[in-house]
Structures are given as structure tokens and as C-alpha cells.
Amino acid sequence: MQHNEISLLHKTGYSLLGCFVLFWFIYAAGEQFGYQGIWLTGLAFALSFICLSTSLFYFVSFQQKQLDALHDGIKSFKDGDFSIRIHPDGDKHLAPILDLYNDLARNLTEQRQTLSQKEHLLDSIVQASPMAIVLFNPFKQVVYHNQQANELLQVAGSLKGKELYGLLENVSSPIRSFLLEQGSGIVSFEHNDLKQSYYIANQTVTYNHQLHQLVLCKDLSLEIGKEELQLWKNAIRLISHELNNSLAPISSLTSSAEAILEKNTHLDLLPDILQTINQRASNLNAFIAKYAEFARLPKPNISKQNLAATLQSVQKLYAFELLADLPCKHAYFDVLQLEQVLINLLKNAHESGSKVSDIGIKVVKDYNRVRFAVVDRGQGITQGKISQVTLPFFSTKQGGSGLGLSICSEVINAHRGQLKIKNRTNGGIMVEFDIPLRF
Template identity: 55%
Template sequence: MTVSLQAAVSACLFVSLLVFAAILWLAASFAIPIILAIPVGLLVAAVVGIVGISYFFSRQQRIIDCLTDGIRSFKDQDFSVQITHFESIEMSDLILEYNRLSTTLKKQRHATSQRELLLDTILQVSPVSILLLNQFDQVVYANDKAGKLLNNNKSLSGLVLHHAIANADPKLQTILLQKESGFVTFQANDEKQSYYFSRQSITLNHQPHVLLMCQNLSSEMSRQEVGLWKNAIRLISHELNNSLAPISSLTNSANTIVERSAEEQNHALIQLLPEMLATINRRTENLSEFVAKYSEFARLPAPNITEQPLQPLLDTVGKLYDFTLLASLPVECAFFDPIQVEQVLINLVKNAHESGSKIDEIGVKLLVDYQRLIVVVVDRGVGMEEEKLANAVLPFFSTKPSGTGIGLSICNEVAIAHGGQLKLFNREKGGLMVQFDLPLVAPRA
């Protein structure tokens, strides 16, 4: 039977009054002085009332203790505590809400556990090595692939990153300890291994964490390298044949003219020799220029990155190819190699001019994104097919019939050397957007 607080207090007061009245009646029956009976009656009535109320509140306290224990269990992810019996009208709604909350949290915990189990299963079978580090560089999660790659199939959980990768290849250790995303290639078991590392800062449980992901690109890189070499051989063979065939033909013709002129003393034939030799010289120069372009790609020097003003860079490019500066400069300076970046910007604006775009629709825009300067070149030309867009920066891949496939590759190499990457996007209303980024702060030595 449930008892309300008001009813319990009223009952205790009523019993106390009855006790007080009974004491007064007994005092009158036994001729006890009224002045003595009243204090005794009040004292006894008060004691009875206090005992009654204390008994009622002790039951309320048991319910409060049950609620307290249940809420404390929530902190330990235990949502199974339920209060099934209670005798308090005032606390009935609170108890019902507590039981509902406990049931809801239990269901949510079960659903979360199932999702975590599914996610862990996916991560464990993933071909990508995954590490989660806390703010102290301690591994709080690592899938099996990461253990195999970095610690000879041993568990990494709980280890500090420096110790976790102690058994890994030195080049892997270097890129992980540099705390940067990047690409690394090394020899292992007489095979070339290529990996890409991605490092992302995330917040988990209101604490900073770092997510490291490492993808093995060895097989993909091998396929791409074979394809690139095939393209290189095809292009070089084509160019060599185009130059050597006429050179050989003209040389044979020149030898014939010399022999016939010596026999017949025909000066008219001899007069043809300068033109033939000029043609041979021209084809030789073209061949030399073609080979020099490939040599430039192979011998691209490391950039000399220093703080440089941006306006002179844009002025120099603008003298060669017209473009519209789409917004005012967000900063005055950035850190880059002026010679290399100038050539990149010239190549990109030149490509925009050759895309079929109107000159007044070719633009350059500079944006700031955290500590990077984003350089964007846009046009309204014919754009690029998606398949070609994905391969545009690969060496020896060209979208132009007479292209060498080196221009964008060199641009991408320069961008990578500055800590960025060349990116190409088709624009919605036609045309192409090409961007790369430069550091706004001095790179670490």
C-alpha cells in the first residue's frame, strides 16, 4: 500500500495528539497535577510523532539509496539496476522515469555494442593499417594489420608510439615520427614496398587524439609504373622514329648527291645540300629538346624555400599570359622557391590559354586555409574527361596529341616538394580548376 508524505505526517500528528490526550486523561484519573501532566504528555507525544515520521522517512531514504546506487552504476556502464517495489506516492513518478531511463540506456548500450563490434570487425579485416593515439602518443587502438606491419604481429595497444614501431622498417619509423602525412617507398624481402600514411587530428571523448592510417600501395604502384614505362617507351620511340627516319633519309640523299656530283660535276645538286643539312639540324634540335624535357623531370632539384612576395610572382606570369586576378591578395608573402613556383604558375595559365577558353574567363585566385596558401587557376575551356582527370599528373600521360606528358608531372612534383599536391577539378558550367598550395610559415628544418 502506497502512503503519501502528507498522509504519513497527518497520521503521526494524529497519533501524537491521541497520546497527549490519553496522558492528560490518565493524569486526571490518578489526580496527577496538570502542571506536571502537560509537559510529560507533550514530551511523550513528540517522541511518538518523531518515531513515526522517522520510520516513514527511513523508507523514503531506502528508495533514495536505491536511486543513488542505480545512478552510480550508470557511470560504470551498468544499466541493469531497476527499482521494482516502492511505497511512496511522491517518488513514484521519479522511480518510473528512472526505470524507463535505465531501460532506454540499456537498449542504446546494446545497440552501440553491436555497432562497435561490427566496426571493429570491419577494421580488423581492413587492408589499411589503423592506429589511434591519445594525447600522450599512446596507442589506444590498433587493428591486426597495423600490428603485422609495425610490430611483427604483436599487439600495439598501450604502447607509446616510439616503442610500438621499434621493430618496423626505419623509413616507416621516420615518417611516423615526423608526425606528417606522406608517401614512403623501401625494399623489403627483395621487393619494392610503397605505403601512404595519413595523419588526422580528431577529438574523442572530449580529448585530443590522432588517427593514423597506412595503406599499402605496392601492387597498385607496380601496375602504374609498368603502365608509365610503357607510355614512356611508346612516346620516346615515336619521337625518336619521327626524328631519326628523316635524318637517315636526308643523310642517304646527301651521300648520293655528293657521289653523283663528284662523278658528274653537277653543281646544281650540291646546292641542295645546305637545305638538307638545315633540315637535319632542325630535327636534331627538336630531338635534343625532347630529351631535355625528360631529363628535367628526372633531375628536378630540391626547392630553395624562402619567404617571397606574391605580387612580383603574379606580375611576371601576367607579362607572359593574360589572366584576371579574381580577388585581392589575402597575404603579401608566402614561403616557396620563386623559380619553381613561377614555372608552375606559367604552365597552368598557359594550359588555360590552350584549353579553348576565352581570355577574359581565365582567372587566378589566392586563398588562405590555416597555414597554407591555396593558388587556384580556372578557365572555361573544354575541361577534361574523368578518366584523364585522374591520370593527368602522372608522368608521360598527356591529353594533347603532341604533348610529352611532363608538364603537369613537374608541376605536381614542385607542389609535393612544397608540402602540397596538384589537384584538378572539372567546373560545373564547363572548364577546369587547377590548384596547389604553398606554406605560409617557414618549413621545419
């Protein structure tokens, strides 16, 4: 921006020049009227000084007003007010500073408007979320929350400033324990004879240079209820199918045995009939035992174990390639349960149609966790079914029980880990799971 105003320095120079001219004018006029000597000089000097002081006071006071306005404007920034503007009509050397101030005020105003719009949009999204969201400061006081948090805590009105402990009076005991212990996971309980399930996540976030606790809570009762109902339907359908496959032949063979005994003929067939009945009964018993094993999966007996020895034990049953050197000698896990997980995964890999040379296990250390990856080059799994293969009673195999991967997932969860399955780029799948390096 161009400014053509005269500077304060120039104004001061012009004032001095004017006073000098005025001094000689008064001096000459005094001599004309007969005044001489020091009195004339003093009078001229006094009048000139008064004129000079008046001019300088006017110029300086005008510029001081602009400096005061600039001071007030900058001070208003501290209070969050960016609306003050200053018209740069003074000294041209001060004008660029005033222009810079005005530009800064405009930019801050625009940024505040943009930020306000984003905050409003984010708040609208959070308030519309079906998940309860609460942010606590280091003193366990509510800083932010949405409407779902009011419903979860059963408290009306604003929660800001209220302490966590005082908000938990009406909350179910399992949820209260999770919130106080800052735990994360799914909590299930019965309330008014109804099963309730909630997912609770606790995270630490930095806000205003302080660590805050962010709590997210989602009511999963309806979703889990639907999932459980579908699982029960699948279980009943599968069990009915297996029972029918075993009981129908047993019933038929029993009728045949009764007919043979009544007619007292073909008695030589009875041993085969009884053996077949016994075999079908044994198969049925094994089927039921497998489901019972899933239902009463014991807690892991975790202790310090040798990784190499565990893998060598499994390798005697199912061949595989160790794809990298072991990152550590020992880890903490239930050796029997982890061996069963690896056996199930390797069995699936061998049955997938993969070459034995393409079946491998890789173990890596990731900070304080040990990660296992079992890979093959088999048929893989249809993309839409990957998310379901760890569900109980879901199987991609003809006649499969749908319990193998479910048991694997349960075991890893009990070890504070997670099991993931994904298709590989050039065919086959990778099953990855992790366990803590130490407990």
C-alpha cells in the first residue's frame, strides 16, 4: 500500500524552518517599530518557541493517538477480540506497521471463523454419534461430552466441571469398574433380566498441553444379540445335521439287527452291524466332545517358554519353513494352547492345497510384543468371508465344524493378543497373531 503523507521528521523540519522565518520576521518588524537590543531578540525567540512547541505538540499528539490505538488493538488480541481496525492517516513511516496490524487482524478473524465452523461441524458429528464420548481433565473433571454420555451416565443437563466419581452413582457396576480402572474392551452383564453388552475404550490424549482421558462407550446389546441369535441358529442347524447323519444310520442298522434276530437268519452280519453302530456312536461322541471343549476352554497357564523348542515340537506334526531367525529366545505363553493354535493353523495350510515348501512361519518382535505369521499359497478365502471365519460354527470347509479358528482366536484373546486373517497378493492367506513379550 502506498502512502503520501508527510513524515513526522519532515513536519518537524518544516516547523523549525517556519519558526526561523517567524523569528526574523518578528525581529525585522520590531526594528521597524523602534524596538532594539536584547528585548527584541527575546521577544522574537519566545514567540518562535511557542509556535514551534505548539506545532510539535500537535504533530506528536496525533501520532501518539495512533500508537495508543495500535497498543489497544494488540491488547485486544490478548482478549480474543480481532475486530479493531486502525486507519493509517499519520506518518508514512508508521503506516506500514498499521497496515500489517490490520492484515493480521483480518487474517485472525478469518481463521477464527473457519475454526468456529469446523468446531461446529465436529460438535454436530459428535453429538449425533451413537457412541457416548466424554473427555476428562487430569483432575477427573468433565471437559467435553455428548448427549449419549448423559444417557449412559443417566444424568441430565451439562456435565462440564463435574467429577467422574460423582457421575457413577446410577451406572451399572461393571461399567463403573471399567471407567474407574480405565480399562478397554467389551463388558457384558444382566440388567432388569436383560443381557447388556458395551464396548468401552479408554485413550490418553493431549489437550491444552495436558494429558486428558478420552472415554468412548458404545451399546452393543442389540448387535451382539442379533449375532448370538444367528450363531445359535447355525449351531442348532449344524448339530441337527450331525445328529441326523449319525442317528439315522444307527436307527436303520438297529432295525436290521432286530429283523435278523427275529428271523434267526444271516446271523453272520450282526458283528458288522454292531461294529458300524459302534463307529457311528464314537463319531457322534467325538463331535459332541469337540463342542464341549470349545465351551469350557480353560484359562491359559502362562509361563516362560522356549520359542525354538515350541516350534520344533509343532514341526514334527506339520512341516513348515521358518522364514526368519527367531527375534528372542523366550516368551511368555501357555505352551499347550499355543502349540494347539499353531497346529490348527498349519493343518489348515496343509489342507488348503498349498505346496509344503510354501508353508511358513515368521516370528518378529514388535516393541513389547511377539508377532507370529503363518503363511501359505493355497486357495485363500473369499473376501466377504474373511471377517466371519473366526466366528463359532462358521466354516469354509465342506463338513467343517467351524470351531478351529474360533478356538485359536479365543486362545490368543486370552493371551491379551489378537488374531487376524488376510489374503495374500499372489494367492494364499496369512494368519497373524501377537502375544505380549512379558506378562
